[in-house]
Amino acid sequence: MACDRCADLCVRYAIRSPRELRKAIQIAAENIADRTLVEVVPDDHCVFVPFVELAKSAAWDDYVEYHFRCMHCNEAFWLHAETYHGSGGNWEPRDSASVRKNINN
Numbered sequence: 001m002a003c004d005r006c007a008d009l010c011v012r013y014a015i016r017s018p019r020e021l022r023k024a025i026q027i028a029a030e031n032i033a034d035r036t037l038v039e040v041v042p043d044d045h046c047v048f049v050p051f052v053e054l055a056k057s058a059a060w061d062d063y064v065e066y067h068f069r070c071m072h073c074n075e076a077f078w079l080h081a082e083t084y085h086g087s088g089g090n091w092e093p094r095d096s097a098s099v100r101k102n103i104n105n
């Protein structure tokens with residue numbers, strides 16, 4: 001279960017445009033800055049731009065996938081979006097049972 005620190009992040013936020021992707025990246029970056037989240041780097045990531053670098057620039061790959069966990073309760077989150085063909089993606093907890101609400105813009 002999520003804790004007080006990450007409860008607001010336990011949403012499925014639909015990413016359908018570059019603007020929404022930018023917003024999701026900003027929110028994740030803010031939560032890393034205030035030490036709510038920490039980035040988790042999967043072992044099989046071959047080409048890797050650290051999230052903090054991505055958040056600083058406006059440039060991202062055709063496919064964006066980043067993983068995070070709450071530093072307080074270990075709840076896992078991920079941000080994934082296919083940007084090139086515009087099919088989009090989501091910000092969401094890894095455990096769908098942790099989704100408190102769906103946000104579609």
Ligand SMILES: [Zn+2]
Binds near residue numbers: 005071074075
């Ligand atoms: Zn938490």
